């Protein structure tokens with residue numbers, strides 16, 4: 001620590017050591033800036049490289065475990081809880097609470113998985129596809145024998161394929177979208193990113209060889225079980241994701257992995273005072289940025305998935321570019337214009353690919369019909385669909401008011417899980433997220449350990 005007890009002072013704080021954060025940190029340190037990189041995980045690399053036991057298909061990330069870039073100070077197991085008193089970030093490493101005072105902060109906190117609730121989704125044996133993947137990457141196994149993977153997006157195929165490689169029996173994949181001719185035409189533009197296309201083809205081949213049936217245009221009507229998952233009822237979906245009038249199909253399984261896409265982790269930027277906007281293409285809230293990746297708060301930049309989900313390659317390229325531009329600003333030495341142009345061109349190509357994918361897997365508002373009245377829509381506060389409906393019947397029409405009426409979004413996850421669900425329920429009643437005030441995020445964005453508060457002399461407890 002420098003700059004006083006419990007305070008680190010330097011040029012740049014980077015929060016999140018995924019591909020985006022590592023690249024920003026490397027570019028800034030290379031140009032002589034003092035950089036502190038923090039991550040709540042023990043090792044750098046972010047979501048994509050969280051593996052020890054899994055094989056990695058080509059094109060899905062670096063082949064060697066990423067290391068901390070030269071000249072960068074790295075603190076693992078460190079959570080950033082938000083910003084207080086101007087530019088000070090408040091962090092905890094275990095039970096130690098400390099702060100940073102820097103010229104700039106770069107937020108590179110990635111994305112969270114979206115899960116749209118269905119009856120039975122709180123049973124033991126239901127987890128997100130990404131959580132199962134993380135478990136598998138860390139331990140090499142999954143403690144279930146028959147697994148159903150359901151939701152929407154390329155992660156379903158990736159996880160199902162990885163489960164098969166790890167010897168887990170996948171009883172089926174239920175993909176909610178059923179691409180039409182226009183969507184396939186868009187998808188063909190993914191040839192702009194042939195590596196990613198090859199990766200998707202590899203997953204499909206592995207599933208076909210293992211005899212796993214991928215049902216498109218299919219959703220889960222109910223997850224069944226008494227105390228634990230024993231099966232699920234599948235139903236055909238219309239294009240808008242509402243249930244078609246066809247009979248249900250029962251699938252026996254002891255685990256259901258759900259994933260309906262991703263939402264950007266915009267909470268830190270929002271708590272820091274940055275403007276947040278609805279990204280209709282990716283169906284998520286994200287920080288507003290200028291071409292230099294600056295948010296509306298000039299000392300806060302946001303890069304990678306936390307500012308628009310786009311995959312590991314895009315996150316890394318954005319990180320490089322953002323780091324070069326930030327270093328140029330802080331050192332007064334201009335960045336090479338040729339390299340900047342080339343990075344922007346590559347980012348544009350990946351954005352074309354992304355647009356195709358987003359259109360292909362665009363969630364339908366019919367998903368608002370999935371939860372039944374007693375289904376929990378906010379797991380932290382156990383708020384049910386009936387409570388949310390009652391609030392909306394009484395004129396509640398935005399996330400903030402819903403939080404006050406039902407407590408949904410007030411729990412430890414601060415709406416990271418339920419905000420997309422509540423946005424869907426509001427949108428189904430005609431309250432388009434783009435026209436609503438964004439979620440209000442308060443300090444601390446992550447739960448603060450009581451022990452850290454007790455050990456700290458800093459006065460805590462106020463809210464922004």
Ligand SMILES: Cc1cc2nc3c(=O)[nH]c(=O)nc-3n(C[C@H](O)[C@H](O)[C@H](O)COP(=O)(O)OP(=O)(O)OC[C@H]3O[C@@H](n4cnc5c(N)ncnc54)[C@H](O)[C@@H]3O)c2cc1C
Pocket residue numbers: 015016017018019020021038039040041045046047048060078079080081108109110111112113129130131133155158159262265268303304305306310311312315316446
């Ligand atoms: C669950 C999941 C599964 C995925 N699976 C695949 C896959 O199979 N194949 C594929 O190609 N892509 C996959 N992706 C996408 C890919 O991982 C991302 O696009 C890419 O990693 C984005 O890089 P990033 O640097 O923006 O964020 P990330 O790699 O997500 O890194 C963000 C880092 O920030 C840290 N962090 C977040 N908040 C805080 C905080 N408050 N304090 C401290 N640290 C914090 C996180 O621990 C994380 O290490 C997956 C993404 C997710 C979320």
